[in-house]
Amino acid sequence: MSTRRTLHLNTNISGLGRHPAAWRKADNPRAITDLAHFTEIAQTAERGRLDAVFLSDMVALRGHAAGTWQSLEPTVLLTALAGVTQSVGLIGTASTTFNDPYNLARRFASLDHVSAGRIAWNAVTTYDADAAANFSMPAPLDKETRYARAAEFIEVVEKLWDSWEDGALVADRTSGLYADPARVHEIAYEGQFFRVRGPLNVPRSPQGRPVLVQAGGSPTGVALAARHADAVFTSQTTLKSAQAFYREIKAVAAGHGRNPDHLLILPGLYPVIGGTLAEAHQRKAELDALLDRSVELAKFAGTLGLKPTDLELDAPLPYALIDTGTRTDVSHGFIRSTVLLAQGENLTVRDLLDRNPGAHRMIVGTPQTIADDIESWFLQHAADGFNLNADTFPSGLADFVDHVVPILQRKGIFRRDYDGTTLREHYGLPRPPSRYEAEAASLTTSA
Template identity: 40%
Template sequence: MRRGDEMKLGLFLRQAGHHEGAWLDPSVPANGGVDIDYYAHLAELAEGAAFHFVFLADNLSVTERDHAHMARVSRNDAFEPITLLSALSSRTEQIGLVATATTTYHQPYHLARMLASLDHLSRGRAAWNIVTSISKFEAQNFGEEELPDHDARYVRAREFVEVIKGLWDSWEDDAFIRDKQSGIFADTTKMHLLNHRGAYFSVRGPLNIARPRQGNPVLVQAGASDAGIQFAAELAEVVFSAAPFLEHAKRHYAILKEKARALGREDDQVLVMPGIIPIVGRTKQEASEKLQRLQSYTHMDVQLGLADLALGFVTDLRSMDLDSLVPETLPQTNFMQSRQKVLLDLAARQRFTWKQLIRSVSDSRGHLMVVGTPDEIADVMVDRFDQRAADGFNVLPVSFPGELKDFIDLVVPELRRRGKFRLRQSGQTLRESLGLKRPLNRFTQLSGERSSVSTCSSR
């Protein structure tokens, strides 16, 4: 199916911003991670600029492994995503609300109910970023010493998603008739037990809330390992990625779309939205000075700890010669395999020393970072969109609220001038806004198929 001419834009919300030094900037609120008014202001800015959604990442643990790193970061004082987005649903009207929740340490029934509730609260604007847990520190909060194997986590995740989708279909769309005259609240002929029995889960159902307004909240996924790409091709409707180089982005885009087509899915029902870190200035010098100021706030303990984490805790950078070249390979991690690969590819391409890679991770975490004027940033975004390396972007401002405002005031108008971004919000639900179809209820489909077979047989 033909893709539209306008890209999709999401806003990745993250406490002070996406640079590790952002919370030390005098213009950035230090307590933003637990300030609902702060988050509401950011969401309202994005909604006013016609962004399609705001997105929140999550971990079920503190991820830093030493106190020197932990003491200097602002990441460990923040709201749980579904709770925060439920509050933001009453402070916004049209923008989508994307919550991260892990399949490794949740149960499907609990999460199906919470996400269905968010979809009803927001009148159809909820989305679920499906992840598997990435840290042994998460495992240790749930009675385990180590994470399950990387590929085994995806096997469990696949069953988890199938269960949760089945639970969302427990009630047909018109099952709750709420008829006061007859005294019948629910038509139980339109209620369906899931009765799932699988390798990981045993779930009877039904869910004790009506089917979500969107049928299913939009399904989002971000894995780029082989297992992650296959998972996305099967189930995801929006796919996040880290793609610093155009050729890598084009290859990931093409592989994912090809795998999805092979499974009978349409291209415009699987949207690829890589991350972009734009640092915008009215001149190139102004933009560069913004980055340099943030770099000056970032302590070496933070840079080392973040690089160790991003590489999957297979290194101990404090013991290395940081002026030596990064090797082409490292031991495989059981954490974020795709991110480790992105960073090693980046280091090989740029012939980075460890010191240079550590600085790069601190600035961008392997995402595309563009430091420049509005024209320069728009040039990169439009080029990637036109070359089918992206259907849109997940925007990661380095600091809030200033860099978000600058992107909205300077880059968004340039994208619109080129006919690449919409002028206003559209659609009643997030699915409508993104051009995604509302899924049919599996049980309604099955009943219809049986009825059709019966009718044909009677003839």
């Protein structure tokens, strides 16, 4: 029985906006290291009753001559934002390829405590030669190794989060017992990549476990997400492909004995908002006019795994040169989505550049047309909600909050106020028990 009634909305707050020229319209173009900037954005998201703000990430510097990137480390920035907000969720990206599970489990558990239960970890794998070069790796890990490591990594992190049962921190002044050793568990993990004894040195956090988000576009990613994730960030650009993905991953989750309502499907959405359609197109045209076409072409080629000379502006993509099978990295589904979109609508390279590729599905529209589109995808089970990408900050998000959100509220498909305090509550997800507690209870029952 589905309890699906209202949709969920996050907003990506990385950099200074999703449009590559956003910084050239910004009040403070250097704001990538400015907490005051991110404070304003997070408070705007909270004013709009959004589920969460989200930080994407990359652990290498590239393209910095032409534009902004997520600079401040996500757990640091989200901790700072927890202090200037009360309710909005906080989703941070961290790679299973370049982190250590004990340190990562501890940071997110700590942040769940400090934020009173508002944190999620977006677990990604990283296929990127520039990043590998910053982590003493001669080359990126191959896909199989990367996903095998990710699966182990996530299992270790979840077990560490579970290593403290609720109530294990007794703190009994009279007896002098601080923590009850019977309710604090070694995880004794022995895998191919990790051997971790535990327990974590952080007591169980407000959400039990921080929310786990994954970007599950590839078959391997789908398998991993369907088993572990609470929410999946996707990049479908057509209703039909989104519905197919939605059906598939919910079915796989159900096959694992999970309640499909407890796995939220949240495609990316890139709205460009104007009071009229003409104003919206004008807004986009003004931003596009600030782009250097050759820089954008080179970036686009790089994301597709191609050289700039492989692309011709007024020709279709060189499909034969594009490898959609093995490049399944942070932007895992992007290549497949781009190819699908280009083939489906018979687009040229110029057409694709016009949509700011890499920016998810773009809608240039009025608050009403954008709200109608969101409603349509939600009601037709193509999405449980969306991961928004504002073209520029703060105006792109403020316009959404002030003009699109009220329409969604009037349609009855978005909250008028938070009715819980944790991100799990915003997402309608149960607070999980520790697996070790469940085992202990089950042993008691069967005895």
